[in-house]
Each structure stands twice: as structure tokens, then as C-alpha cells.
Amino acid sequence: MRDLLVFAIVMLMLPGSFRQPFVGLLLFSWLAYMRPQDLCWGFARTMRLSFFVGMAMVAGWWANEAGKRAFAQWDFRTRAMLALGLLVTISYAFARQHDDYTNRYFAEYLKIILVALFTTGQVDSPARFRTMLWTIALCLAFFGVKGGVFGVLGGGSQILRGPGGMMEDNNDFALALTMNVPLLWYLGLAERGRKWVWLGTRVAVLLTVITIVLTHSRGAFLALTAATLWIAWRSGKLFRAGMALVAIGCLFLMLAPAEVLERIASIGDKEDSSINARFVAWAAAFRMIETYPLFGVGMRNFQTSYLEFSGLDPSTTSKTYVAHNSYLQIWAESGTLAFVVYLVLLASVFVTCRKVYQIGRLRPDLDWCRHYARMMEATTLGFMVGAFFLNRGHFDLIYHWLALVTCLFSAALLAYRQAPGAQGLFGGTLAAAQGITVRVRERFGRPPAVAGAGADPTVPAPPSDRLAVGTRAPRWGRRR
Secondary structure, rough: HHHHHHHHHHHHHHHHHHOHHHHHHHHHHHHHHHOHHHHOOOOOOOHOOOHHHHHHHHHHHHHHHOOOOOOOOOOOOHHHHHHHHHHHHHHHOOOOOOOEEEEHHHHHHHHHHHHHHHHHHHOOHHHHHHHHHHHHHHHHHHHHHHHHHHHHHHHOOOOEOOHHHHHHHHHHHHHHHHHHHHHHHHHHHHHHHHHHHHHHHHOOOOOOOOHHHOOOOOHHHHHHHHOOOOOOOOOOOOHHHHHHHHHHHHHHHHOOOOHHHHHHHHHOOOHHHHHHHHHHHHHHHHHHHHHOOOOOOOOOOOOHHHHHOOOOOOOOOOOOOOOHHHHHHHHHHHHHHHHHHHHHHHHHHHHHHHHHHHHHHHOHHHHHHHHHHHHHHHHHHHHHHHHHHOOOOHHHHHHHHHHHHHHHHHHHHHHHHOOOOOEOOOOOOOHHHHHHHHHHHHHHOOOOOOOOOOOOOOEEEOOEEEEEOOOOOOOOOOOO
């Protein structure tokens, strides 16, 4: 029955995905993050439903939107993402081993880059950006809420694996849910005018945290801690947030299962076999980097090269490990250039989010920009901390997230260049907005931005008219 339902939904929405590629992108995201096909037991479980949807939405863009809407917004970040894909391709071409396993993952990586670029072209307005965020948040919240409810009812039993795909491993599953915690939190803040939405996101955050803890993933626990501290720091109410975190910490120590506390306490224990394996893998990664500094050993060639560079005797052990560190994974497999580009991509999130936050401060009706900027920062920080302990250099969600940062900035600029309404999103009046612009004009010292009919001449130019350092603002083109 599940198979028929999922198959029917996808088939019925394929025509709509062709006519409106953004609908196809939402459907693709549903298949990627909620994984309904992995909840099936029959033919739908092995069908390439995402491939059909991807073909429909790209073909639909070419047939219906080419010349009206760009395939992608080309800013610093998207160009860097494309450059990273090219460097990974070069390193893969020179890899020592090519087989079905490596070929499959390389093709999957190219698909990730393609979808991320396509997202920047489709998500080009505040409404589309909000819709995409809610789609991702609800898909991941499904598993967060489900795992939390079953965890409470089951007395805290361990979650051994995720739903499938990029979240099949319990560590990867926990990392994705960790990234969803700030997403749910700030979406609730942005919708605080609707009490039921605000309350629903808070309940979902609580149950998602329970699910993360029950995966016993130490990397995800550290990532969750970092993201939570970042949210508290950025809240502007540090004392209250600190007291709340202390209370939550005390409750956690009292209510968490003993095996969870033991697992967390083992962080840093050099006698732990899992931690020792990470140290050996990291040492092997540095030897690979030293031997192949430019293009690395090749994508997904870390394990096949592990015994050669680990210093272990192959006659006594045949067990191999992944890098257990996303940064070393990129560096060892794809080389120094790819590693630098990867770090720059992650750093660009904080640069761009700072600009978006400043845009949100200029007008009360754009307060959502501030919440979304903080959301992007906290989510990215959570990934960056978790990535230090997990082998997720090619994690689907982070590339999609990098693309959405570009979408956020373009949506913020588009909303900023339009005249503010008589009533702001949270009750701010036009007079209040104009009062703010007078106060900030001395700080930025820039002439008003004129975006055509409807632009308000009292509104100063935003903090930057560039998506990132050294790039031009996007061309909006004709809008339907």
C-alpha cells in the first residue's frame, strides 16, 4: 500500500514538475530528506524516483523557463561550488581505483552539485525561499519527532540507523537532525505571530534533540552543543539564554539514560577503540596529503589506500576505515586546492549572513532576514563541528544549504529594493522604517537604491550590493 501511495504521488506530480520546475524541486527535496521510498517495502523502495523528478524539472526549465529564469545565480559561492566540483572531478580522473562503488558515489556527487546550482535559480523570491525552508524542516522533523516519541515511549532505546540515503548511518542521521534544530527554532521565531506554529516548532525541537541523543552519536552531540551555544550567543539575551541552558543541562543529567551519559563521557578517552581508530585514520590522511598534495588519492579512494598509509601491517589486519573527518576527507581524497575551496565555501556563509542581518536591521518589515541569517549561521556551525568527527565531506544537505545562502541574500535584496508596506511583518509601521533608515544612513553613507517602480527613495542602499566579496549582484531578469 505504501509503495502504491508513494509511486502515485510522484507520478501524479511529474506533469506539474515539468510545467513548474519549482514544484519539481520541492518534490525532489521531499524524496531526498523525508525518504518516503525507504519507508516502503516493495517496488518503490528500489525505484529511482528522484531521477525521474530531476529529469522532469530540468526538462521543464529548458522548455518553459529558459530565457525567463536563469538556471543558476552565478555569484562567488556558486562559482566556488562549481570549482570544487571540477577539482573533485580532476582528482577522481587521476585516482588509482575506479569501480562500481567509486563511480556511483562520483555520479551522486555531480548530481548534488547540479541540484544545488539549480536551486539558486529557482529559489529567487522570499516566498519561494520560505517554502523551501519549510519543506526541508518538515521532512527532517518527521524523523526527529517520530524518533523522539518512540524514544520516550520505549524508555530511551538506542537508534541504530537512519531512514536511508544520506542518512542511513546513525551518525549521518544525527548530523542532519542537528542541522534541523536551528532551522526549526528560527522558523518558529519568524512565524511567532502564529502561536500554534511557534509552539509546534518548539515541541519538534525538543523531540528532535531526544532523537539525536538516542543515536549515541558523540559527533552530533558536540555539533548540537555548538549550535545551541551559538543560538544563545546570538539571541541578544545571553543571561536568560545561559540560565535556560544550565537548567536544560541539569535536566539532561537527571533524565538521560545511563548508556547515553557513558557514551558522552567517553569523548576524549584515548582507550576507546573508536577514538583510537580516528587517530589512526587522521594520521593516514596526513600521509596521503603529504604524498599527493595537489589532487589527493581520488574520491572514495581513502579506504583502498588506508592500509598503505596507516602504518599498520597488512598481514595482521585487513580492516580499513574512512577518514572520520570531513575536512581531511576532502583534503586527502581531492587535494589541497579542493580543501581550500571547501573551507572558503563554508566561511562565505558567515560573511553573507552578516550582510543579510544588516539588511534586516534597516526595516522592521524585513525582520525575517535577521532570523534567517542567524538560522543559516547556526546550522552551518553545527555541520562544521559535526564534520570534524564524521566522514561527510559530500553531504547532500550542506551543499543544498550553501545554495540556499545565495538564495537568502538574493531574496533579501529583492525584498529590500521594494517599498516597505504600511504595516511591517511584526507590526512595524512605515514611519518606523523610515526612522530607522535615517539613523543608519550616517553609518553606511550610501545613496538610496532605486529599483524601478515602487522603490522607496527614503530607503538607503543595503550594506552591500554584492553576493560575496568580488562578485556582482544577481541579474533578476524577467519575472513572471
